[in-house]
Amino acid sequence: MHKLSIPSLALAAVAALSAGLAHADQLADIKQRGSLVCGTLGIAEPFSFPNPQTREIQGYDVDFCAALAKSLGVKLEVKMVAVPARIPELQQGRVDVLAANLGWTPERAQEIAFSDGYYVSLTKVATRRVDGYKKPADLSGKRVAAAKGSTSEAGARKVIPNVTTVTYQDPPAVFLALQQGKADGIAVSELVLVKWQKEVQATAPIDILEPELFSEPWGIGVRKSEPAMLKQVNEVLESMEKSGEATRIFDRWLGTGTTYDMRRGFKIEPIKG
Known part of the structure; x- marks a missing residue:
């Protein structure tokens, strides 16, 4: 059997250690590359969507x-990443971080690390006005559509008795299913529903039912093997909260004068699991 000499063994150990450190230091890799690859949905206005002029x-x-x-x-x-592919894209290293409407759940927290919550989302149910539903429980035994791999699907099953959930690739496809009568209701973020409600008010009005199914904090997703990246993300978020930049971003996309006309009722803080 071939034996390595002591110097060879030492060199091999140093090489292995160096390779491990290089792989582990994501921040250094990003700086060397000169770019941060951020995974977003790209079709979820106002969170990530194409600029009408520049695309x-x-x-x-x-x-x-x-x-x-x-x-x-x-x-x-x-x-751009699809809803069901978000976590695999991160785990496989195709993106450095995820900012993709990523609600915290205990199951997801087993797979990836979550930053502090930078947004709090209310998930609600909407129905066609002509159907006359008043509250989510009225959809017991009915079909409710949600985005595949979203917490909305799980929330609908948990809250609405005997519901049948049907899933689609993304929120626009979910809304189309409601319009085409393929679903009796849809479970989506309140913000998305508010926009859709205004768009179809004159032609095919929808009702947003109360109460909400649930509220969920959104975090930026980071690989569990990258504590330095998670620390960096949280430090940036904390700085943005203190400087008011986080509030300015909220107001720009969601505040007074926008389609949503909302007030920021949360602060960036650790997600309590």
């Missing part, structure tokens, strides 16, 4: 990605 992806989530990239002194590269 570049913009929105609430993108602004937070941009702030993180700026803190690292690199350019931002936005990569």
Whole structure:
């Protein structure tokens, strides 16, 4: 059997250690590359969606990605990801972080690390006005559509008795299912529903039912093996909260004068599991 000499063994150990450190230091890799790859949905206005003129992806989530990239002194590269592919894309290293309407759940927290919550979402049910539903429980035994892999699907099953959930690739497909009569109701973020409600008010009005199914904090997703990246993200978020930048981003996309006309009722803080 071939034996390695002591110097050879030492060199092999140093090489292995160096390779491990290089792989583990994501922040150094990003700085060397010169770009931060941020995964976003790209079709979820106002969080990430195409600018009508430039077609570049913009929105609430993108602004937070941009702030993180700026803190690292690199350019931002936005990569669109589908809802069910979000976590695999992160785990497989195709994106550095996720800012993709990613609600915290105990199951997801087993797979990836979550930053402090930078947004709090209310998930509600909407129905066609002509159907006369008043509250989510009225959809007992009915069909409710949600985005595949979303917490909305699980929330509908948990809250609405005997509901049948049907899933689609993304929120626009979910809404189309309601319009075409393929679903009796849809479970989506309140913000998305508010926008849709205004758009179809004159032609095919919808009702947003109360109470909400649930509220959920959204975090920026980071691989569990990257504690330095998680620390960097949380430090940036904390700085944005203190400086007022986080509030300005909210007001830009969701506040008074926007389609949503909302007030920020939360602060960036650790997610309590």
